[in-house]
Amino acid sequence: MKHNKYIYPFASLMLAFSTLFLSCERDPNELSPATYPTTADVFIDGFSGDMGYAAFGGSDVRAFDVDTEVKYKGTSSIRIAVPDANDPAGAYAGGVYYSNTGRDLSGYNVLSFWAKASKSASIDLIGFGNDLGENKYQASISGLEVNTNWKKYYIPIPDPAKLKSEHGLLFFAEGPEDDKGYTFWIDEVQFENLGTIAHNSSGILNGADETQNAETGNVFNIQGYAVANLPNGIDQRVDAAPAYFNFVSSDPAVASVNANGVVTVLDAGTAVITATLGNTPSTGSLTIVSSGTAVLPQTAAPTPTEPASQVISVFSNAYTNVPVDFFNGYWQFSTAQTFDLQINGDDVKRYTQLNFVGIQFTSPTIDATAMTNFHIDIWTPDPVGPSTKFKILLVDIGADGAFGGGDDSSHEITLSSSSLSSQSWVSLDIPLSQFTGLTSRKHLAQIVLSGDLPNVFVDNVFFHKVGVATAPTVAAPTPSLPQANVISLFSGAYTNVPVDTWRTNWSAATLEDVSIAGNAVKKYSALDFVGIETVANPINASGMTHFHIDVWSGDFTFFAVKLVDFGANGAFGGGDDVEHQIDFSMPAKGQWISYDIPLSNFTGLTTRQHIAQFILVGQPSGASTVYVDNLYFHN
Amino acid sequence: MLRGNPKDQKTKNPIIHQQSSINTMKYLNIKTLILFTFACVLPAGIIFSLTACKADEGQTLDQRNYKLVWSDEFDGAAGESPDPTKWTFDIGTGSNGWGNQELEYYTNRPDNVSMDGAGNLLITAKREAFAGAGFTSARIKTQGLFSQTYGRIEARLKTPYGPGIWPAFWMLGDNIDTEGWPQCGEIDIMELRGQEPNLINGTLHGPGYSGGNAITKVFTLLNDRFDNDFHVFAVEWGTDYIDFFVDDTLYRHLTPDNLTGEWVFDRPFFILLNVAVGGNYVGFPTTETPFPQSMTIDYVRVYQEAN
Numbered sequence: 001m002k003h004n005k006y007i008y009p010f011a012s013l014m015l016a017f018s019t020l021f022l023s024c025e026r027d028p029n030e031l032s033p034a035t036y037p038t039t040a041d042v043f044i045d046g047f048s049g050d051m052g053y054a055a056f057g058g059s060d061v062r063a064f065d066v067d068t069e070v071k072y073k074g075t076s077s078i079r080i081a082v083p084d085a086n087d088p089a090g091a092y093a094g095g096v097y098y099s100n101t102g103r104d105l106s107g108y109n110v111l112s113f114w115a116k117a118s119k120s121a122s123i124d125l126i127g128f129g130n131d132l133g134e135n136k137y138q139a140s141i142s143g144l145e146v147n148t149n150w151k152k153y154y155i156p157i158p159d160p161a162k163l164k165s166e167h168g169l170l171f172f173a174e175g176p177e178d179d180k181g182y183t184f185w186i187d188e189v190q191f192e193n194l195g196t197i198a199h200n201s202s203g204i205l206n207g208a209d210e211t212q213n214a215e216t217g218n219v220f221n222i223q224g225y226a227v228a229n230l231p232n233g234i235d236q237r238v239d240a241a242p243a244y245f246n247f248v249s250s251d252p253a254v255a256s257v258n259a260n261g262v263v264t265v266l267d268a269g270t271a272v273i274t275a276t277l278g279n280t281p282s283t284g285s286l287t288i289v290s291s292g293t294a295v296l297p298q299t300a301a302p303t304p305t306e307p308a309s310q311v312i313s314v315f316s317n318a319y320t321n322v323p324v325d326f327f328n329g330y331w332q333f334s335t336a337q338t339f340d341l342q343i344n345g346d347d348v349k350r351y352t353q354l355n356f357v358g359i360q361f362t363s364p365t366i367d368a369t370a371m372t373n374f375h376i377d378i379w380t381p382d383p384v385g386p387s388t389k390f391k392i393l394l395v396d397i398g399a400d401g402a403f404g405g406g407d408d409s410s411h412e413i414t415l416s417s418s419s420l421s422s423q424s425w426v427s428l429d430i431p432l433s434q435f436t437g438l439t440s441r442k443h444l445a446q447i448v449l450s451g452d453l454p455n456v457f458v459d460n461v462f463f464h465k466v467g468v469a470t471a472p473t474v475a476a477p478t479p480s481l482p483q484a485n486v487i488s489l490f491s492g493a494y495t496n497v498p499v500d501t502w503r504t505n506w507s508a509a510t511l512e513d514v515s516i517a518g519n520a521v522k523k524y525s526a527l528d529f530v531g532i533e534t535v536a537n538p539i540n541a542s543g544m545t546h547f548h549i550d551v552w553s554g555d556f557t558f559f560a561v562k563l564v565d566f567g568a569n570g571a572f573g574g575g576d577d578v579e580h581q582i583d584f585s586m587p588a589k590g591q592w593i594s595y596d597i598p599l600s601n602f603t604g605l606t607t608r609q610h611i612a613q614f615i616l617v618g619q620p621s622g623a624s625t626v627y628v629d630n631l632y633f634h635n
Numbered sequence: 636m637l638r639g640n641p642k643d644q645k646t647k648n649p650i651i652h653q654q655s656s657i658n659t660m661k662y663l664n665i666k667t668l669i670l671f672t673f674a675c676v677l678p679a680g681i682i683f684s685l686t687a688c689k690a691d692e693g694q695t696l697d698q699r700n701y702k703l704v705w706s707d708e709f710d711g712a713a714g715e716s717p718d719p720t721k722w723t724f725d726i727g728t729g730s731n732g733w734g735n736q737e738l739e740y741y742t743n744r745p746d747n748v749s750m751d752g753a754g755n756l757l758i759t760a761k762r763e764a765f766a767g768a769g770f771t772s773a774r775i776k777t778q779g780l781f782s783q784t785y786g787r788i789e790a791r792l793k794t795p796y797g798p799g800i801w802p803a804f805w806m807l808g809d810n811i812d813t814e815g816w817p818q819c820g821e822i823d824i825m826e827l828r829g830q831e832p833n834l835i836n837g838t839l840h841g842p843g844y845s846g847g848n849a850i851t852k853v854f855t856l857l858n859d860r861f862d863n864d865f866h867v868f869a870v871e872w873g874t875d876y877i878d879f880f881v882d883d884t885l886y887r888h889l890t891p892d893n894l895t896g897e898w899v900f901d902r903p904f905f906i907l908l909n910v911a912v913g914g915n916y917v918g919f920p921t922t923e924t925p926f927p928q929s930m931t932i933d934y935v936r937v938y939q940e941a942n
Contacts, residue, residue: 194858195833195858195859195860195863196832196858196860198860199796199862229832229862229925231832231833232798233796233797233798233800233829233830233831233924233925234798234830234924234925235925
């Protein structure tokens with residue numbers, strides 16, 4: 001909670017005389033306050049002289065006022081006007097009533113007050129020990145139920161001995177109820193030492209005995225609470241700052257714990273963190289089971305090179321991943337823990353205590369019918385012996401989209417030590433055909449990893465289709481037409497005319513000159529569009545009948561070629577330019593395609609005497625790679 | 636332990652706890668009770684004299700020379716059941732929740748009634764489903780094993796607490812099975828509502844003054860609770876009086892003249908100890924009532940006046 005510096009001096013509202021009210025029909029809980037020193041008082045009919053108020057940042061700073069109309073007793077009360085949701089003045093009411101000088105509250109065991117509200121409501125947070133500083137001894141109740149009747153409330157002090165110089169006397173934070181603001185009043189706020197507050201107890205970690213597997217450098221924070229039985233016989237729980245507790249580690253060399261309940265793992269071994277409040281043991285403990293210094297991969301897994309169009313990825317930085325329900329279902333009997341980490345900037349899933357773990361993707365399931373392989377990269381610090389196994393189970397949940405129903409199928413592949421390695425990345429790429437029990441892969445929903453490796457780092461989990469190369473391995477067909485019938489811009493079979501550039505500076509593509517099977521080829525990668533120009537020597541193709549180009553791509557889904565004639569002025573623009581583009585949707589991938597296009601198809605190209613520009617277009621835009629050869633005109 | 640359908644049992648004139656009558660021996664020496672007058676000072680500074688605040692009449696009681704005739708010190712091993720030569724059990728839910736719409740099922744299991752190994756008997760109320768009830772607890776009694784007319788009957792015990800918890804240390808007339816209740820008479824030496832852990836009631840029931848019309852008196856601890864420490868609850872009972880004590884303080888002196896019906900306290904009574912859950916005297920337990928809840932009884936002792 002942040003604090004702003006909205007500090008209000010109090011008008012002195014102290015009564016000129018003290019009040020003493022005795023009745024034989026007394027409330028036995030109220031018999032003692034009159035004998036207490038005035039430093040017990042926070043607000044009776046005004047604030048003690050040492051006090052100030054500071055509103056929390058983001059709160060409505062005018063939410064608090066002193067009310068002389070509505071009060072439980074005496075002349076006035078604290079009125080808190082909780083704003084509506086979206087009130088521009090502040091989204092909630094909250095602040096601290098503090099003592100400038102500090103008080104010794106060690107003689108009291110409870111902060112009490114009377115409260116009512118304009119409607120039934122639950123005050124989000126109310127307590128003491130918020131001192132606008134480190135809030136070392138903060139104690140609070142979350143969700144204090146108030147209604148339209150005055151009622152006395154008690155906030156037990158977890159360990160009064162700690163409060164030797166406390167500045168934080170009362171604080172609260174309350175937002176609207178169902179977006180609606182309301183008002184609550186607090187009166188007769190005072191610290192008391194009540195014999196009717198009894199049976200104090202305390203706990204840490206919600207009273208549970210927790211075990212955490214850890215390694216050197218891990219840090220855990222312990223939160224605590226205190227409980228006291230109120231004068232009405234009901235237990236009141238108070239969230240108590242860690243500094244109230246005295247924490248002890250059974251082995252400080254394995255895990256240390258400081259006064260604020262911060263546990264730091266220092267070495268391999270087991271340490272149990274416990275606490276006492278005052279002299280009484282607190283319920284709950286934290287057992288640290290430390291494996292010591294972690295052994296991590298020093299390099300990232302190899303970046304996959306499969307084209308994205310051939311991949312359905314579950315987990316990889318190289319691809320867009322499908323939605324995944326979870327990377328660890330924390331299934332019954334699974335001890336696996338999952339951590340996200342980065343190795344050299346690459347996201348990796350880390351599994352520890354892995355006996356088995358489920359990765360699930362049901363929304364939607366994966367249709368891998370077009371895929372051929374399952375890929376996963378793993379790295380383990382664990383030794384790989386002759387009998388070490390690692391298992392991968394794939395599960396298809398069938399057309400009903402649900403587990404069970406009689407249409408599920410699955411298969412588990414067991415990888416032996418020959419496929420595994422310690423402390424190096426192993427890329428497992430398994431043909432889906434080996435998952436013989438997986439009779440369908442149209443509704444894949446789970447990957448289950450198991451085996452003898454308790455520590456496994458996982459990366460690049462995907463299904464992909466192999467058989468589609470990313471580059472041609474053979475040269476394009478060699479043209480057979482005689483030179484005399486050809487005007488060639490780029491071909492090893494002909495003498496080529498001069499070309500200004502094979503990649504204008506306004507192109508969106510990367511150009512490499514590569515050799516495929518000894519044949520020079522233009523490789524355009526990251527292709528959106530590329531311009532090729534012959535402005536210095538425009539081509540007169542008026543005697544030609546066809547435009548020819550050989551292209552090869554492993555990943556394009558669209559290809560186009562555009563021819564531009566710059567006209568008689570030989571320059572771009574000038575009103576005499578003509579052009580035409582021919583599109584090819586879903587061209588065949590992984591093979592040379594020889595486009596031999598009649599120039600008559602370029603209907604917009606009304607003249608072809610001054611052809612100076614060729615534009616090639618590929619999709620996915622900026623992500624396609626196209627190899628080009630044998631670009632020429634012929635008749 | 637009230638039967639019937641009591642309404643407001645709280646006296647309007649609770650007497651203040653004071654230490655003026657002290658007995659340091661087993662033989663009680665009652666001195667005077669102090670007459671209290673409360674002056675109420677209002678904030679405006681006007682002083683009212685509240686005549687409604689008048690306490691009981693002061694009185695002087697003769698020393699009574701008591702000798703121990705029966706006791707159970709509950710010194711058994713942890714988990715041991717009460718001595719069967721001294722105690723018997725009420726089991727089940729009785730008729731209409733033992734006449735009070737109580738919610739517990741009484742058992743004789745050590746879970747509900749057994750020694751703690753430290754010199755005490757624990758009667759423990761638990762929140763658990765059992766034989767159709769939502770709670771279990773125990774009620775032990777000396778009926779058929781021991782009863783007595785007159786004397787001092789006392790127990791040193793620590794009460795349980797929490798809304799809907801209703802511990803009691805009490806007596807019933809031996810003739811309950813022949814003459815019925817309230818004709819048999821009932822002496823409630825201590826009963827407490829768990830939502831008011833700092834006050835107990837001492838009560839007489841009999842013909843014409845039972846249930847909501849019983850003769851009752853509240854004793855309040857100031858800034859303390861009956862579950863913080865052990866307290867001794869006792870009655871001293873003679874031919875024409877029953878005096879109620881908490882520790883060494885007499886807070887109620889009743890004679891036949893104080894009753895609105897027949898004085899039936901002239902025959903043997905037996906002793907009961909129990910922790911009820913819910914019922915029309917104490918109200919329902921809530922989800923906030925801490926369970927389990929034990930009444931911790933150090934001893935029960937019975938004296939007779941020696942001549």
